[in-house]
Amino acid sequence: MEIVIAIVIGILVTIGTYLLLSRQLLRIVFGSSLISHAVNLLIITSGGLKKGNAPLLGEGKIGFTDALPQALILTAIVINFAVTAFVLVLSYRSFKANGTDDMEKLRGNEHE
Incomplete structure (x- = not known):
């Protein structure tokens, strides 16, 4: 089961990296969110599935x-x-103020 989760984590990181490298600001936000979800899955998988009782003293x-x-x-x-x-x-505020969500136009590199 850990192999399947590792493959899913790899796919999520790949898609998140692809979205982070795009020019639209909304895609960058979704890419960082996907990578965060992949890290959450990685932590849960590295914790392992252990069966046992609740950790109560006494x-x-x-x-x-x-x-x-x-x-x-x-x-x-x-x-x-x-x-x-x-x-x-x-x-959203950046889009309202500048009229665009393209990162190259926001940086001022629209002619390069």
């Missing part, structure tokens, strides 16, 4: 699962949502 149970990968992913999802919303608002 229960006397031996095997338990590690909750750290899930906590990292939940935090990363919230941060990714906030950053994506912020960058989408910035790109």
Whole structure:
């Protein structure tokens, strides 16, 4: 199962990199979001699937699962949502102010 997830992670990183290298600002935002989702999948996959009890002290149970990968992913999802919303608002304001979302025109390199 980890092989399939690794292939999916590779595809997401490839598509995200392709979108990051485009000229439109909205594609760049979606590319960074896709790469963030790929990293989340990578963290979950590297954490592994472990079966066990909840990590509670005083229960006397031996095997338990590690909750750290899930906590990292939940935090990363919230941060990714906030950053994506912020960058989408910035790109919208940039489009309204400049009339374009083409990165070359925003840089002033439209004749090169």
